[in-house]
Amino acid sequence: MMDADLGRVPGAVLAAGVLQHAGGPLIEQRALVRGTAVAPRADRRVLAVTGEDRLSWLDSVTSQALTRLEPGRSTELLVLDPQGRVEHAAAVLDDGETTWLIVDRDDADALLAWLLRMRFRLRVAPRDASDELAVVGVTDAGLGLVVPAAPHEVPLVWKDPWPEIGPGGVGYAPEADHPGYAVRWNEVLVTEAELQRLIDAAVSGELALAGAMAVEALRVAAWRPRWSAEVDERTIPHELDWMRTAVHMDKGCYRGQETVAKVHNLGHPPRRVIALQLDGSDDILPAPGDPLRVGEAEIGRITSVARHHEDGPIALAVVKRSAALDGDGLVVSTAEGDVTATATTVVPPDAGAAAAVPRMPRLSRRPAATRP
Template sequence: MTFVDNQVALRAGYGIAETGLEVLTVSGPDAPSWLTTLSSQIVADMGAGESREMLFLDAHGRVKFAAGIVWAGEVAWLFTSDASALAQFLESMKFMSRVEVTACLDQQVCGFFAPSLAEEVLAGFGPIWSDPWPGITSGGTAYSPRSAVHPGRDYSACLGVIPGEKTAKVRAELRNRWEQLSWPRETADGYSLSAPVFSAESDWRALRIAAWRPYGTDIDQRTLPHELDWLRTAVHLNKGCYCGQETVARIVNLGHPPRRAVFLHLDGTSSLLPPAGAELYAGSRKVGTVRASANHFEDGPIALGLVKRTAPTGELTVCWQEGEEEHSLAATVTVITDPAGVSWQGQSQIDRKSFSRTPPPADSGSLNIAG
């Protein structure tokens, strides 16, 4: 089957995909309060099976790790891009806390979309994490333009785990269940599915890029959560102190993160895709880098990029080198993070201040400029 078939079946809920993600567990009586203290999210009040997202920042507010979290009883399952590195970081922060951290490297993290029989099958091996993207969760805010319709509005991604030694058995069980349905199946948008699919990571990546969904693999050493519009789902602005909180709050209140995320439609005349780190140019001026790319079943070659806040919003050129060969592609830019650099919460603060301002006396000779 082609990547078109795979992505259509995945999106319709009749397939599972490799995601490239990993999982670790955190347990112990102090785990809820400890994870809340360390991260950008409140997780101490979560119920069993509830899903949230969290970031671990450095002292300057830059993203070190991103993780989806779901509780199974008294055990927190964290889905992340590098379980070993996150586990090592958490171990270094234990001190006297009564917690146990375990990187579950024998578990394969699979992704799927609801409605799907996959949830019923995979739930037998651990909890299912339901991605909150792109909703604005409690305590969050957004950096996308208010007037735009978010392309991820129908993005209903979920993650589950399969023990490595049971992968073949789970695939066989899913195939048997799906094959009991009538095939071919027609999707609501007119595609015909001939069979369920087991897709590669590239198919999963294409769907999440199209939804503007950032992953921990998209960050570099300077990434701030505001730049990727990550405050939608991964940051609670009203929680207690945590590492990096001062930077997060300052940028929300004052605006203007130094960079912003963009969605890129790449020139489809070439079969090449730029790797993470490929450079983005406006004319001869370097303005950013590509963070992830993939071939999408409808949009063709697409990518997420991080550019300077002042970078133009029209077209850019992607440049990279493979061996001794240099490559370049034209890229059309769609705004993800508003170039104005003000969050929805920050804009509301400006609006409230403007509304509450008292005009000067008519004979004062001064002007009242709102904003």
Template sequence: MSVLPSALLSVKGAVAGNGPDAPVAAHYGQPNAEQRALAEGTAVVDLSHRGVVTVTGADRLTWLNVLSSQKLDRLAPGTSSETLFLDVQGRIEFDCHLVDDGETTWLTVEPGHSDGLTAWLQNMRFASRVEVADRTGEISVLGSTAAVPGWDADGDSVAVARWQDPWPAIGEGGFPYTADPDPAQHPAADWTWNEYLVPSSVLAESGVEALPEGWTLAGTMSSEALRVAALRPRQGMDTDERTIPHEVDLVRTAVHLDKGCYKGQETIARVHNLGRPPRRLTFLQLDGSGHTLPAPGSDVVARPETEDQAATARPVGTLTSVALHHEMGPIALAMLKRNTDPEAGLLVRNGSAEDGWSFTAATQETVVSPQAGQVLGRQTGFLRKGGR
């Protein structure tokens, strides 16, 4: 299913995004003010390009429990969760935000992923009493850092469902791959995020009038900056076709280490108990003296003594997400080789040998510990942590 441009792109001042976020607004003319409003809990972000898939039927939760990385068979109505569908090598195929309302399980996925997820789920139905539907286009997603007044009310609520991000709390059966296992010490301990599922007809007919009084729209430049600051990985941005959950700290929220067999479980258990993930996500504080931000996909190299050496240095990783935060300035996430020294200074190498290189200095803040698996995977380290 192709992703159509959002109805909110017709709002005055709207500037379309880039890449996977092209169908929605990057900003509405005031990106800094929008980001502050979003951080303060008085703005919503149009994420109507996210895919929406529903599963109904008496067996829906027990069926999804068998297929995915998360324990879902006893999920209470209204409880939000995150789950992964993996390939046989344990690599992430679909990262799903999931909530069940007692009759329907709602899953939202990255733009362009709903077709593949729906087709795969349809093929896995067999004799289970479930129905799968792709509701992308019919239902839109709107994001916010705070509860939107009136959208959680029963009966005449604007939204049909609300997903609350469990990040960075450690779910039942989950495990942190950060150096400090205490979620209260996580840099994003105060992170909150909501996805409201709203009929697309409401956005088409009402536009900004659907928002409560005093609330405004913010673009994806705002939500991406807050996400990067929260060290929150995004599929397709901070992951690739080789990514396993351990590399991006998703064992924290999206994997239950004690549940029954599912596709990819062998890799999950082996890496957690015996090995160390080959790569690790890290947060970068970028030098803000330049006029432009480096592009995602740029090489990351250990900082050498000269730029000539930097031009030919072997990469230690790749820049994955880049944003301009209203307080911290330019920030990024990067996927590094596991054995990269976490204290080393780094350079982001942008451009090409033909067109010329530009370099941006960066300092690291560890997201996934280089020792993850060797230390955190020991049986004595299994500290059970509940949600916040």
């Protein structure tokens, strides 16, 4: 994100250049939901890919079908290793001339370096566009507050497809009452002048800003995975229900495709994401990485934690597939003591094994009349 004078905003608390909150994270959540606040996203960066082959090239090296992506249409992609593990993730938007990738800040340099290595002789030119455009987050209700950049006459608004199951996608969490439908998220690419206009409006009291704490609370409540939070060196997309928006099961070959198909059709993901409602009576909030236990047995780790304006303290955790979550005794171990939790299944333990593969009878078990 371009350098922004967020420190002038009344009540602003920043960490590593990222606005954490502007005085009231819970108030900021409500303002985002109402559509009266916007969220500067210095924790997100912008990459750009130009060239005639950009969409077919990205299609060939990522998990998403992009060859026929229409200008203005939003989607997302994953870069997988040969074993199907998640290496990079990006929101994707094309304007007819350029494909724009919105990525977590800590992943941007590594993803750009990987894209540059994969060009070969194709007509593609990836670059860091973070000095050209910044990212501002807003709900559907607040889209009118921000003027998006439109360098090729297509407004650069990435409308998060979560939690809809996209073309070629597969969903593991129940569709009915999925919390992701409650608040729909957007990330708007803006010019430096527009970002400064928003900050000036916040300084004068004409506009409310929301920080990362508010944005994360809405994300966790929606069960929405994020590269910088839920992904580790073992993550495959099935574990996070990321197959619904970031993977196309019917496209051509790409790195990691064999594992993606095999786990979905014939096996089960070894781990799975769950949602947690945390006990807030002691005002202890766990941290990402804190272990989740049933009795004395550790079953997984916390990946994201937030205080939600309606639900109170909530979290996402990745646990062993076979972990039993029913009954009492589910606790998060923190540096300040144990916090009891109640789990909601996001990815069920029987996710996968979707192919009905007929079993061939053994020769010795065939009726005698059919034997040669």
